[in-house]
Amino acid sequence: MTKKEKKDAKQRIYDAALSLFARKGYSAVGCREIAKTANVNISMICYYFGKKVDILKAIINECYDKYYHAVLNIGDENTPPQERVRLIVRKLVEFFRENTGLAMVAFNTLPIDIPEIVDLKIKWMSGKSKATIELYTQLGLDTNDVVKMNVIRGVLTTIILEHFQFRYARKHIMQVTHQSKYIREFLTQEIIPEYNDDFYEQYSEILAELYFHGLNSIVAHNSKP
Amino acid sequence: MTKKEKKDAKQRIYDAALSLFARKGYSAVGCREIAKTANVNISMICYYFGKKVDILKAIINECYDKYYHAVLNIGDENTPPQERVRLIVRKLVEFFRENTGLAMVAFNTLPIDIPEIVDLKIKWMSGKSKATIELYTQLGLDTNDVVKMNVIRGVLTTIILEHFQFRYARKHIMQVTHQSKYIREFLTQEIIPEYNDDFYEQYSEILAELYFHGLNSIVAHNSKP
DNA sequence: GTTTAAAACAAACGATTGTTTAATATGGAG
DNA sequence: CTCCATATTAAACAATCGTTTGTTTTAAAC
Structure with missing residues (x-):
C-alpha cells in the first residue's frame, strides 16, 4: 500500500x-x-x-457541525416569513438527503445512558438555530409559551429525518436476499417514487406550505396562563 | 413465593x-x-x-396492538374534519403518553437487519389506520399524489413520539448521579413544564390546529404531474 | 546503507454474550 | 404421603466483546 x-x-x-x-x-x-x-x-x-465510542463521537461531531453550518443563518429579519420557511425547509431537506446515514446515527435518541455521548449531544444542542428563533419572532409566536414551544420544538427536523430514515430502511429491505411473504407484498404494493431533484423540490415546497400555514394558525391561539 | x-x-x-x-x-x-x-x-x-428476540417481538406486538386499537376508528365520515383531527390527535397523545417506553421500543427504526423483526413490523404496517385515510379524503387530499403522501406520511405519529422521547430522555438525564457542566447548564436553562392533563389538553389542541391548517393549506397545492 | 516513526499485524487478556442442560425446588392433585 | 408438572437454579458451552501488548512491516529522512 x-x-x-x-x-x-x-x-x-x-x-x-x-x-x-x-x-x-x-x-x-x-x-x-x-x-x-x-x-x-x-x-x-x-x-x-x-475507544469504540470515540468513533461515535467523531460521527456526532461531524454531523452536528455540518448541520449547524447548513441551517445557522438562513435569511434574515428582512426575509418574508414564508420565504424564510421555504429556505429553511430546502436547506434541511438538502442536508438530510446528503447525509442520511450520518444523521441517522447522530440524531438517534439512543443511547441515552452513555454519559459522554449525552454530554456531547447536549453541548451541541446549546447552539440553537438562530434562523428558527427569528422566524418564530417574525411570525409573532410567543416563545415564552411553554406549550407552543413544546409542540413546535424540532418539528421540521423530526419530519424530514423520519422521511429519510424510512427511505433508508426501505432501500435496505429491498437489498435483502431472502424476502418473506410480507416484505414481498409490502414492496409490491408500495409505489416508490423516483427520489430525484424534482421530487425533493416538490417535497420541500409542500412541506414548507404545511409548516408555514400550521405555524400561522397557532400564532393567535391563546394558551391558558 | x-x-x-x-x-x-x-x-x-x-x-x-x-x-x-x-x-x-x-x-x-x-x-x-x-x-x-x-x-x-x-x-x-x-x-x-x-430467545431474547422473542421478548422484543412480544413488545412490538403489544405496542402495535394497542396502537391500532387506540386509533383504528376515530369518528366517521360524518365527523367534521377539524373535529376528527382533534380526536385523532387526542387519541395519539393519550396513547404515547401512557405507553412512552413501549412505543419507543416498538417504533424505533432500528434495528433494520433482524429479519424477523423487520417482518413483524411490516406485517403490522399493513393494517393502516382507516381514520387517517378517511380524513385525507374528507379534506379533499389526493391520496394518489405520491409527493404529498410522502410529506404527510406518519407526521402526527412522528411529532408526538419525538415529543415523548425527548421528555423521556430528559427525565432519565435528570436522574443521573454525576451531572457534567453541560447537563447542569441544560437543566438549569430549560423551563420544564408540569406535564399534567392540562398541559396535554393544550398540547393536543395546538398540535391539532397546526396539523389541520397545515393539511388544508396543501390540499389545493398542485404537484407537477 | 542505517535510523526512526508510523502503520499494521497477531495474539492474548479479562469479561461478557445468548443459550442449553441437568439438577433441584415448588405446588397442586389424588 | 406420593406423583407429576411447572418453575427455578446453577453450571457450562461456544462464541464474541473491547482493548492491550508485543512484534513486524513500511516508508521517510539522513
Missing part, C-alpha cells in the same frame, strides 16, 4: 462504522465487524480512534 | 426488558441485565420467552 492508501485506513474505518451504525445501531456493531468491513486489522480501530 | 408471585416472573422479565430496551436500545441490553433487573435467574428468560 502506498502512503495515500494507508492514510485511507482511518477513513475506511469511519465510513464502515457510519454505515453499520446507521443500519444496526451503535451497540449491535462490534469492532471486528467494522474492521472486516473496512478491510483493516482489528487493532487499527484503537490505533486510529482510541 | 406463592403461585401468584411465580406467575409474575414472566411479567417482571417483560417489564424489565421493556424499560431497559427503551433506555439503551435492544442490542445494548444483555439477558443477564434483564434477569438481574427482574430479580430472576438468567434461565428464566429462555424458559418464559424462548
Whole structure:
C-alpha cells in the first residue's frame, strides 16, 4: 500500500462504522465487524480512534457541525416569513438527503445512558438555530409559551429525518436476499417514487406550505396562563 | 413465593426488558441485565420467552396492538374534519403518553437487519389506520399524489413520539448521579413544564390546529404531474 | 546503507454474550 | 404421603466483546 492508501485506513474505518451504525445501531456493531468491513486489522480501530465510542463521537461531531453550518443563518429579519420557511425547509431537506446515514446515527435518541455521548449531544444542542428563533419572532409566536414551544420544538427536523430514515430502511429491505411473504407484498404494493431533484423540490415546497400555514394558525391561539 | 408471585416472573422479565430496551436500545441490553433487573435467574428468560428476540417481538406486538386499537376508528365520515383531527390527535397523545417506553421500543427504526423483526413490523404496517385515510379524503387530499403522501406520511405519529422521547430522555438525564457542566447548564436553562392533563389538553389542541391548517393549506397545492 | 516513526499485524487478556442442560425446588392433585 | 408438572437454579458451552501488548512491516529522512 502506498502512503495515500494507508492514510485511507482511518477513513475506511469511519465510513464502515457510519454505515453499520446507521443500519444496526451503535451497540449491535462490534469492532471486528467494522474492521472486516473496512478491510483493516482489528487493532487499527484503537490505533486510529482510541475507544469504540470515540468513533461515535467523531460521527456526532461531524454531523452536528455540518448541520449547524447548513441551517445557522438562513435569511434574515428582512426575509418574508414564508420565504424564510421555504429556505429553511430546502436547506434541511438538502442536508438530510446528503447525509442520511450520518444523521441517522447522530440524531438517534439512543443511547441515552452513555454519559459522554449525552454530554456531547447536549453541548451541541446549546447552539440553537438562530434562523428558527427569528422566524418564530417574525411570525409573532410567543416563545415564552411553554406549550407552543413544546409542540413546535424540532418539528421540521423530526419530519424530514423520519422521511429519510424510512427511505433508508426501505432501500435496505429491498437489498435483502431472502424476502418473506410480507416484505414481498409490502414492496409490491408500495409505489416508490423516483427520489430525484424534482421530487425533493416538490417535497420541500409542500412541506414548507404545511409548516408555514400550521405555524400561522397557532400564532393567535391563546394558551391558558 | 406463592403461585401468584411465580406467575409474575414472566411479567417482571417483560417489564424489565421493556424499560431497559427503551433506555439503551435492544442490542445494548444483555439477558443477564434483564434477569438481574427482574430479580430472576438468567434461565428464566429462555424458559418464559424462548430467545431474547422473542421478548422484543412480544413488545412490538403489544405496542402495535394497542396502537391500532387506540386509533383504528376515530369518528366517521360524518365527523367534521377539524373535529376528527382533534380526536385523532387526542387519541395519539393519550396513547404515547401512557405507553412512552413501549412505543419507543416498538417504533424505533432500528434495528433494520433482524429479519424477523423487520417482518413483524411490516406485517403490522399493513393494517393502516382507516381514520387517517378517511380524513385525507374528507379534506379533499389526493391520496394518489405520491409527493404529498410522502410529506404527510406518519407526521402526527412522528411529532408526538419525538415529543415523548425527548421528555423521556430528559427525565432519565435528570436522574443521573454525576451531572457534567453541560447537563447542569441544560437543566438549569430549560423551563420544564408540569406535564399534567392540562398541559396535554393544550398540547393536543395546538398540535391539532397546526396539523389541520397545515393539511388544508396543501390540499389545493398542485404537484407537477 | 542505517535510523526512526508510523502503520499494521497477531495474539492474548479479562469479561461478557445468548443459550442449553441437568439438577433441584415448588405446588397442586389424588 | 406420593406423583407429576411447572418453575427455578446453577453450571457450562461456544462464541464474541473491547482493548492491550508485543512484534513486524513500511516508508521517510539522513
